[in-house]
Amino acid sequence: MKQGHVIVSFRSECLVTTSTGEMLRCTTRRRTGRAVCGDSVDCSGLAGQHVIDTIHPRRNTLVRTDYRGRHKPLAANLDQLLIVCAGEPSPDARLVDRYLVLAASMGLRPLLAMNKSDLDATRLPEPLQEASRQQHCQVLHVSASTGDGLDILTRYLAGNRTLLVGQSGVGKSSLINALVPDRQARTQAISEASGQGRHTTTETTLYPLPSGGELVDSPGVRILRLGHLSRQEIESGFSEIARQAEDCEFRDCEHDDEPGCAVRPAVEQGLIHPERLKGFHELLRERHQAAGQ
Numbered sequence: 001m002k003q004g005h006v007i008v009s010f011r012s013e014c015l016v017t018t019s020t021g022e023m024l025r026c027t028t029r030r031r032t033g034r035a036v037c038g039d040s041v042d043c044s045g046l047a048g049q050h051v052i053d054t055i056h057p058r059r060n061t062l063v064r065t066d067y068r069g070r071h072k073p074l075a076a077n078l079d080q081l082l083i084v085c086a087g088e089p090s091p092d093a094r095l096v097d098r099y100l101v102l103a104a105s106m107g108l109r110p111l112l113a114m115n116k117s118d119l120d121a122t123r124l125p126e127p128l129q130e131a132s133r134q135q136h137c138q139v140l141h142v143s144a145s146t147g148d149g150l151d152i153l154t155r156y157l158a159g160n161r162t163l164l165v166g167q168s169g170v171g172k173s174s175l176i177n178a179l180v181p182d183r184q185a186r187t188q189a190i191s192e193a194s195g196q197g198r199h200t201t202t203e204t205t206l207y208p209l210p211s212g213g214e215l216v217d218s219p220g221v222r223i224l225r226l227g228h229l230s231r232q233e234i235e236s237g238f239s240e241i242a243r244q245a246e247d248c249e250f251r252d253c254e255h256d257d258e259p260g261c262a263v264r265p266a267v268e269q270g271l272i273h274p275e276r277l278k279g280f281h282e283l284l285r286e287r288h289q290a291a292g293q
């Protein structure tokens with residue numbers, strides 16, 4: 001029996017890195033179910049024919065929800081969420097709010113990397129600054145091109161398994177290339193070991209980092225549907241609203257036009273950023289829509 005963790009998972013097969021550094025191609029049994037990237041597993045077998053016997057219980061699971069509301073697990077056992085932004089394309093505060101909700105609902109420590117610092121000393125737009133402050137999200141300025149700030153980022157990544165997210169064009173691939181020097185060789189090794197032909201970048205993949213920790217790249221999480229989250233999980237990504245909501249007259253107050261709402265006055269007094277309340281409302285609407293499906 002060998003122990004290891006899944007670095008990439010295909011339909012009924014996955015690649016496992018063992019504690020001794022071997023890369024094994026494993027099939028899954030129907031009984032154990034599908035293993036996903038980050039799963040901790042026990043496997044057994046001989047000469048290239050390995051099978052996963054046990055998938056250890058997951059601490060948390062990243063799921064993709066399709067347009068019909070069906071869930072598919074993509075990755076497991078994550079510690080941190082690295083939200084990558086840049087001056088260009090300009091940050092989408094609403095999307096960052098969603099990432100922060102994802103982090104809070106999964107119990108992940110959020111980090112925000114402002115990439116392309118070589119182009120301009122980009123200040124975070126105000127709603128983003130506020131969101132980061134409220135969610136205790138550390139903000140780092142980096143450049144994948146010049147390597148600026150990557151030493152500090154590396155320290156935050158060490159010892160943690162970090163999922164990388166961000167809108168298209170902010171430099172996620174460039175950052176992975178800068179942080180994982182053997183990425184190309186690894187990708188090739190994965191293609192060969194998997195026997196799946198070219199390893200496409202559509203699969204969720206785990207990369208070990210030279211100075212410790214691991215990066216998880218999951219293109220599948222680009223469309224982030226969060227309609228399946230509970231109200232409490234949504235609130236966990238809007239701490240300042242959740243705190244204020246304790247003083248609302250109704251427990252299920254949606255901070256719209258209900259009497260006795262404590263959140264709207266707080267927005268009017270400048271205690272809560274109006275964009276944050278908009279972000280919260282957007283997710284509540286999505287939740288109602290998902291429930292009505």
Ligand SMILES: Nc1nc2c(ncn2[C@@H]2O[C@H](COP(=O)(O)OP(=O)(O)OP(=O)(O)O)[C@@H](O)[C@H]2O)c(=O)[nH]1
Nearest residue numbers: 115116119143144145167168169170171172173174
């Ligand atoms: N000046 C500068 N350009 C960068 C930096 N990082 C990435 N870029 C450029 O930004 C563009 C997008 O980078 P990618 O790494 O492909 O971005 P991505 O987030 O992976 O994009 P998707 O694959 O579409 O999600 C490329 O033209 C990069 O060369 C940086 O630190 N500085």
Ligand SMILES: [Zn+2]
Nearest residue numbers: 248253255261
């Ligand atoms: Zn209210």
